[in-house]
Amino acid sequence: MDGVVQLQKQLVDYIASLFHEGFLDEQFNQLQQLQDESNPDFVVEVVSLFFEDSERLLNELAKALEQKTIDFRKVDAHVHQFKGSSSSIGAHRVQKVCIAFRNYCEEQNVEGCLKCLQQVKHEYSLVRNKLETLFQLEKQIIAAGGSLPAT
Amino acid sequence: MENGFSSPRNDSFPAGLRVLVVDDDPTWLKILEKMLKKCSYEVTTCGLARDALNLLRERKDGYDIVISDVNMPDMDGFKLLEHVGLEMDLPVIMMSVDGETGRVMKGVQHGACDYLLKPIRMKELRNIWQHVFRKKILEIRDIEGHESFEGIQISRNGSDLSDDGHMFCGEDMTSVKKRKDFDNKHDEKDFGDHSSAKKHRVVWSVDLHQKFVKAVNQIGFDKVGPKKILDLMNVPWLTRENVASHLQKYRLYLSRLQKESDLKASFGGIKHSDMHLKDPAGSFGLQSSINTNQNDVANEHMPDTKKTLNADNPDPQETSSQMSFDHSFASLGSEVNYEAFDCRIWSEAPKIELKREHKPLLQLEDGFSQLPPCAPEHHVKIDKLHPVPSVTSGLSLTARDVSGPIKNEPLYAEYQSNRVSHVSPKKCESFPVQSKSHMVVNHQSYESVSTAISSMKPQGFNLSCITDFDYSQRNLKASDSTLAPFNETACLLQGDFHNKYFGLPNIEFTGCNDPSFLAEIPVHWHDTLTSDYECPLDPTEYSIFDQGLFIA
Numbered sequence: 001m002d003g004v005v006q007l008q009k010q011l012v013d014y015i016a017s018l019f020h021e022g023f024l025d026e027q028f029n030q031l032q033q034l035q036d037e038s039n040p041d042f043v044v045e046v047v048s049l050f051f052e053d054s055e056r057l058l059n060e061l062a063k064a065l066e067q068k069t070i071d072f073r074k075v076d077a078h079v080h081q082f083k084g085s086s087s088s089i090g091a092h093r094v095q096k097v098c099i100a101f102r103n104y105c106e107e108q109n110v111e112g113c114l115k116c117l118q119q120v121k122h123e124y125s126l127v128r129n130k131l132e133t134l135f136q137l138e139k140q141i142i143a144a145g146g147s148l149p150a151t
Numbered sequence: 152m153e154n155g156f157s158s159p160r161n162d163s164f165p166a167g168l169r170v171l172v173v174d175d176d177p178t179w180l181k182i183l184e185k186m187l188k189k190c191s192y193e194v195t196t197c198g199l200a201r202d203a204l205n206l207l208r209e210r211k212d213g214y215d216i217v218i219s220d221v222n223m224p225d226m227d228g229f230k231l232l233e234h235v236g237l238e239m240d241l242p243v244i245m246m247s248v249d250g251e252t253g254r255v256m257k258g259v260q261h262g263a264c265d266y267l268l269k270p271i272r273m274k275e276l277r278n279i280w281q282h283v284f285r286k287k288i289l290e291i292r293d294i295e296g297h298e299s300f301e302g303i304q305i306s307r308n309g310s311d312l313s314d315d316g317h318m319f320c321g322e323d324m325t326s327v328k329k330r331k332d333f334d335n336k337h338d339e340k341d342f343g344d345h346s347s348a349k350k351h352r353v354v355w356s357v358d359l360h361q362k363f364v365k366a367v368n369q370i371g372f373d374k375v376g377p378k379k380i381l382d383l384m385n386v387p388w389l390t391r392e393n394v395a396s397h398l399q400k401y402r403l404y405l406s407r408l409q410k411e412s413d414l415k416a417s418f419g420g421i422k423h424s425d426m427h428l429k430d431p432a433g434s435f436g437l438q439s440s441i442n443t444n445q446n447d448v449a450n451e452h453m454p455d456t457k458k459t460l461n462a463d464n465p466d467p468q469e470t471s472s473q474m475s476f477d478h479s480f481a482s483l484g485s486e487v488n489y490e491a492f493d494c495r496i497w498s499e500a501p502k503i504e505l506k507r508e509h510k511p512l513l514q515l516e517d518g519f520s521q522l523p524p525c526a527p528e529h530h531v532k533i534d535k536l537h538p539v540p541s542v543t544s545g546l547s548l549t550a551r552d553v554s555g556p557i558k559n560e561p562l563y564a565e566y567q568s569n570r571v572s573h574v575s576p577k578k579c580e581s582f583p584v585q586s587k588s589h590m591v592v593n594h595q596s597y598e599s600v601s602t603a604i605s606s607m608k609p610q611g612f613n614l615s616c617i618t619d620f621d622y623s624q625r626n627l628k629a630s631d632s633t634l635a636p637f638n639e640t641a642c643l644l645q646g647d648f649h650n651k652y653f654g655l656p657n658i659e660f661t662g663c664n665d666p667s668f669l670a671e672i673p674v675h676w677h678d679t680l681t682s683d684y685e686c687p688l689d690p691t692e693y694s695i696f697d698q699g700l701f702i703a
Contacts, residue, residue: 026270027270030270030272030273031182033273034182034185034186034189034273039185042185045181046178046181046182049177049178049181050178052177053176053177053178077222080222080248080249081175081176081222083248084176084179084220084222084247084248084269085176085178085179087248087269087270088176088178088179088182088269088270089178090270
């Protein structure tokens with residue numbers, strides 16, 4: 001039991017730190033609140049969808065920026081999409097990079113766009129790791145017979 | 152057809168509200184579905200706009216409200232919005248992660264009843280039922296009331312809108328909501344009483360729509376009213392409210408077409424003045440600068456009053472300018488909200504347009520700046536116009552578009568003519584016949600406009616418009632003999648007139664009713680033009696114009 005309590009505390013602290021460091025925002029809370037008995041894995045499912053979609057978008061972005069003549073409208077469209085989906089789970093830092101990214105697209109600044117692509121990839125992998133760690137923690141707690149802390 | 156509100160669901164309304172969510176983002180789709188389910192709504196999700204339309208068409212009365220993302224790969228969210236509005240007449244809520252004012256404005260213009268910014272909170276979704284409810288209320292009112300009702304409604308809308316002056320800027324969705332909520336509360340009782348009498352949702356098939364368009368053209372836009380259209384259409388199962396809301400959508404649709412053709416014409420938007428000169432039609436409605444308009448007008452008229460308006464393209468231009476003008480006016484009317492323009496009322500016939508068509512506002516702005524009627528405001532407006540090139544350009548485009556597409560689009564032409572006729576009740580019918588009727592219409596519109604404008608107050612414009620129109624009609628008749636020459640120039644002038652208007656804040660519209668009005672006008676115009684505006688027109692031009700205008 002002690003172990004579970006420890007894990008639960010760890011989880012709470014971990015989530016708090018993610019918010020504090022800006023990885024997640026209020027939207028993530030919303031997701032947690034949507035989770036209920038009829039949908040006990042709601043957050044995991046949504047986040048998984050996000051991961052899938054993001055991989056696809058990042059690939060598209062990389063491809064679009066590799067072209068000889070870059071179609072900035074296309075790039076912008078992808079970034080816009082990415083911005084939208086990152087906002088869905090509250091991936092705050094990813095969203096912020098997307099905003100800067102879009103500005104570069106508007107200016108048709110290739111270098112700026114490439115830089116942003118790197119940045120957004122970086123932020124995405126960061127938040128992805130964080131969330132995966134979080135889910136691991138949750139699994140551990142459940143496996144140990146504990147319940148997830150209420151959000 | 153099943154009426155959602157008369158079903159058992161009604162008891163627990165808004166629970167069970169049937170929502171169709173359209174979003175290409177799978178993550179959001181899942182989240183929204185969950186959120187809506189938590190609100191006890193019945194949710195259907197769709198990843199593609201095309202699929203959504205199919206679903207809607209298959210189950211005609213199967214949904215109460217549609218929520219759609221703005222950016223979708225297969226179809227622009229605004230297009231979907233229009234289709235849903237025209238075909239199914241359902242309330243549509245737009246969503247986007249992009250909250251730029253321009254986008255929100257566009258959404259509103261296209262008829263969205265709300266525009267949500269992502270990330271969306273559940274509390275925002277909880278209240279979407281109000282849009283469905285409100286719509287029902289309005290439809291019920293349509294059944295009950297007729298023009299008078301609409302007039303009242305419009306005035307109410309007008310007052311509300313003027314209160315929410317900034318709504319147009321897209322920053323005031325909440326105030327709009329509040330207003331609507333307020334309306335809803337008042338109507339709740341009615342709603343309950345009439346829910347069983349609620350009309351079935353009508354699907355506007357191509358045939359039906361054609362009948363509608365034909366009827367609208369026949370009646371003439373200035374006179375158009377749901378009842379008249381309904382009578383003409385002769386479709387037994389169709390109700391007045393069906394027609395009323397469809398009319399609203401139709402107007403939106405036409406204004407969008409206008410805008411698109413504007414863009415195609417590559418006006419560039421901001422500097423309309425240049426464009427106007429080249430494309431009198433477009434410039435007519437576009438405000439870019441009053442001077443430009445005036446110049447255009449003057450130029451057009453200069454050579455020969457008899458000549459069709461636009462040196463290059465007399466008829467088309469006239470029509471287009473007229474159209475654009477009308478269009479802009481029309482849009483203006485719909486956007487009662489536009490605080491600056493009293494004239495707005497003028498363009499759009501009373502109704503509902505006021506409430507919903509935000510898009511026209513922009514157009515109105517442009518158009519209005521040109522309208523003289525609101526003399527004091529007029530000046531103000533004009534000033535405002537300049538600093539907002541982006542806005543005006545957008546608007547101008549519409550006006551321009553009008554001229555462009557008008558010719559090509561029979562619907563649009565009808566729309567245009569409708570608008571014109573809107574102003575001049577009498578000759579509207581002839582509007583589609585560009586040359587002659589156009590002229591006549593112009594003439595009338597001119598008068599109607601002036602009378603309408605002069606007598607218009609933001610709220611009561613509908614009513615006064617109607618009466619003014621009648622009045623001007625009569626006046627026109629009185630001065631019929633003098634109309635012949637005038638008519639010809641009228642067409643040309645229409646744009647000019649409007650343009651002139653801008654410069655002539657003091658135009659005594661009340662004088663319009665006076666048969667000698669026409670005779671007086673040139674004088675007035677001339678005076679006001681020179682005195683009040685940096686009148687781009689030369690005195691010589693102006694006198695030519697005068698000649699054209701001067702019937703007596």
